[in-house]
Amino acid sequence: MKRNLLAAALAVASVAAVQPAVAQDLTGTLKKISETKTIVVGYRESSVPFSYLDNNQKPIGYHMDMCNKVVDAVKAKLKMPNLNVQLQPVTSANRIPLLQNGTIDMECGSTTNSVARQEQVSFANSTFIxxxxxxxxxxxxxxxxxxxxxxxxxxxxxxxxxxxxxxxxxxxxxxxxxxxxxxxxxxxxxxxxxxxxxxxxxxxxxxxxxxxxxxxxxxxxxxxxxxxxPYGIMLRKDDPQFKALVDETVNSMIKSGEAEKLYAKWFMSPIPPKNVNLNFPMSPLLKEAFANPNDKGVK
The missing domain is CATH 3.40.190.10 (Periplasmic binding protein-like II)
Incomplete structure (x- = not known):
């Protein structure tokens, strides 16, 4: 009986020892999300068809769909299926400051990945050219x-x-x-x-x-x-753990063909709110970016 009690106590102690270690493994944005139980997604109000408001004032678009996949990946990574998702509108003027000060955790808009911006922020692999x-x-x-x-x-x-x-x-x-x-x-x-x-x-x-x-x-x-x-989902600088998760999610979508289907949905089909078809075929440069995923910025 004593032996069983001792074994049970050791088991509980070992679990308790492991749990803090998992939490300590998280860094940067993932740690923030885990602690606040919230992920904040920055979106644009008029960047058609990447990130814009529909008639119900709901953010939709090509990059919003991609970022929703990233949110799903974060939920799975943190084992938090009920993670709170907040949507925060941003502008060209405030998107970088809001990312840097922690107001948003990623920006899902139409931001160019440039070498100059890489001094302040980071970018996921390119998703549009x-x-x-x-x-x-x-x-x-x-x-x-x-x-x-x-x-x-x-x-x-x-x-x-x-x-x-x-x-x-x-x-x-x-x-x-x-x-x-x-x-x-x-x-x-x-x-x-x-x-x-x-x-x-x-x-x-x-x-x-x-x-x-x-x-x-x-x-x-x-x-x-x-x-x-090139465009990419904008992330905080020096946050390799979160960037790896986002890149892995984007690359998986490219490899599975899901990214190409999203492209057809938003660039080659009627889109809200007026059901206009942009009829904007995928360029050879984007096909090349999908074939060889990278986060290179333009000078």
Whole structure:
């Protein structure tokens, strides 16, 4: 009897010893999530089709679907099926500060992975490749970057796309006035309402805004491509444990074909709220990124 009691006591002691060790193994974001029993997902309100609000004010999109898979992976990793999931809207201006100060745990929007940003944050493996372009009204008479000299150009606060005009040989010697929108939808409206002559942004984001505008045929892209940029889920810097989990989740989706199905859902099919089809085929660059997953940033 004493021997049985001793064995039971040793078993309880060994379990108690193991449990704190598991908790101590967690670091960074996973430790924070485990302690708070909450994961906070940052989303955008108008980054169609990556992360935006539907008619019910619910965040939806290509990257939101991917981040939901990450949330499922976190629940499994922490053995917390009832983990509380909070959704926090972010903007181009505050997304990095909110990630750095712990307000959000990951950003699921349309953020370019750049070498400059990697000094402040980290990124999961690339899930989209975009080209920075300029949209104008067809009636504006503007045909190239050179025609933007002396014109007001819309740009979204917290982004750097408009600076790329000066780096293009056709835009190197022009001068223009920047008008800021708080988000991409507001920046696009500046052009739609004739307060700005052009809007510089990633082509897919502009395509989404044009497709859902009142008169899509009014707009056109200028021919110049200012830069090609990768997108990725944005994470806190120096947090290898959480990044490994996110990368593993993304890579698994790519390998299984789920990422390709999500692409077809959001870029090649009718999407809410107006059931518009962006008809934006997967580029060779994204196919290459899926074939060889990486988190390289653009310079």
């Amino acid at each position: 975009t080209s920075v372009k300029v949209v104008v009204k067809k009636s504006s008479g503007i045909k190239s970057l050179a025609d933007l000299d002396g014109q007001p150009i819309a740009t979204t606060s917290g982004t750097t796309s408009v600076q790329l005009i000066k780096q293009n040989e056709k835009g190197a010697n022009i001068n223009f006035k920047e008008i800021y929108g708080k988000d991409h939808a507001e920046s696009f409206l500046l052009v739609a309402n004739d307060r700005a002559k052009a809007f510089v942004m990633d082509d897919i984001l502009i395509a989404g805004l044009v497709a859902q505008s009142k008169n899509p045929d009014e707009f056109m892209f200028l021919p110049e491509i200012l830069r090609t940029e």
